[in-house]
Amino acid sequence: MLEIRNISKRYGETIALADASIEFRSGTIHTILGENGSGKSTMVKLLSGIVQPDSGAILLHGKPFSGTNPSAFQPQGFATVFQEVLIAPDRSVTDNILLGLDGLVRRTVARNERRDRAALALKRFAVTDVPLDVQAGLLPLAAQQLVVLARAIVRNPKILILDEVTAALDFADRESVFSLMRALAGEGCLILFITHRMDEVMSLSDRISILRGGRVVRTEERGASSPAELLKAMAPRTAAELAHG
Ligand SMILES: Nc1ncnc2c1ncn2[C@@H]1O[C@H](COP(=O)(O)OP(=O)(O)OP(=O)(O)O)[C@@H](O)[C@H]1O
Numbered sequence: 001m002l003e004i005r006n007i008s009k010r011y012g013e014t015i016a017l018a019d020a021s022i023e024f025r026s027g028t029i030h031t032i033l034g035e036n037g038s039g040k041s042t043m044v045k046l047l048s049g050i051v052q053p054d055s056g057a058i059l060l061h062g063k064p065f066s067g068t069n070p071s072a073f074q075p076q077g078f079a080t081v082f083q084e085v086l087i088a089p090d091r092s093v094t095d096n097i098l099l100g101l102d103g104l105v106r107r108t109v110a111r112n113e114r115r116d117r118a119a120l121a122l123k124r125f126a127v128t129d130v131p132l133d134v135q136a137g138l139l140p141l142a143a144q145q146l147v148v149l150a151r152a153i154v155r156n157p158k159i160l161i162l163d164e165v166t167a168a169l170d171f172a173d174r175e176s177v178f179s180l181m182r183a184l185a186g187e188g189c190l191i192l193f194i195t196h197r198m199d200e201v202m203s204l205s206d207r208i209s210i211l212r213g214g215r216v217v218r219t220e221e222r223g224a225s226s227p228a229e230l231l232k233a234m235a236p237r238t239a240a241e242l243a244h245g
Pocket residue numbers: 011012014015016034035036037038039040041042043
């Protein structure tokens with residue numbers, strides 16, 4: 001359903017993505033695995049309309065898609081949760097969850113209905129109780145991350161991009177987010193999951209792409225390689241050091 005084809009992106013002298021190609025399938029959890037600086041966040045930003053490629057194409061349902069800003073991607077069913085927790089600190093939790101959906105100033109949906117929609121989105125995965133009427137900036141970071149996740153879920157995304165989102169969460173919420181990911185994939189959603197953690201990769205992924213130095217070194221089904229083989233493909237030097245004690 002979604003494909004990046006021969007995408008390259010430079011920042012000055014730095015090559016962030018080099019001729020990267022991946023086919024993503026609906027109804028799968030597709031993990032992007034790579035060391036720091038391998039290009040994962042650049043790929044996320046590319047698929048959110050925040051950065052533009054220097055060359056190559058994004059294809060959606062087989063057709064070139066040339067959105068040049070986030071507002072072009074959202075109507076196509078893309079929702080991204082970024083590594084940095086992006087919250088409007090002086091707005092309520094409800095406002096934050098519905099941010100951009102119904103307009104903060106000219107609210108078109110009745111207050112109760114807005115609260116219900118926000119509560120429903122949170123209820124799909126949050127184990128921790130998040131109060132809807134408090135200013136989001138007053139919440140602990142983990143709860144803010146749940147709010148940002150709910151903002152993506154409330155949009156019923158067809159393509160959900162999760163960039164290292166579980167690191168700040170406690171165990172119960174993290175497990176619950178994983179269950180939701182599986183459920184959404186079961187409903188046909190494509191989930192792009194960016195993580196460093198091999199245990200999460202092995203337990204959640206349907207397919208795995210490995211980025212190294214901006215290049216896609218391989219894309220494969222989970223189970224095709226052992227964790228040690230994946231580590232070797234992702235970070236050959238680290239893998240060699242581990243092997244030699
Ligand atoms: N705005 C920018 N200006 C200059 N260089 C950048 C910029 N953004 C990313 N880079 C560089 O591009 C390369 C790829 O970065 P990117 O953030 O995509 O990697 P990453 O795999 O997401 O890393 P991390 O896990 O640390 O977020 C790195 O060398 C990084 O320093």
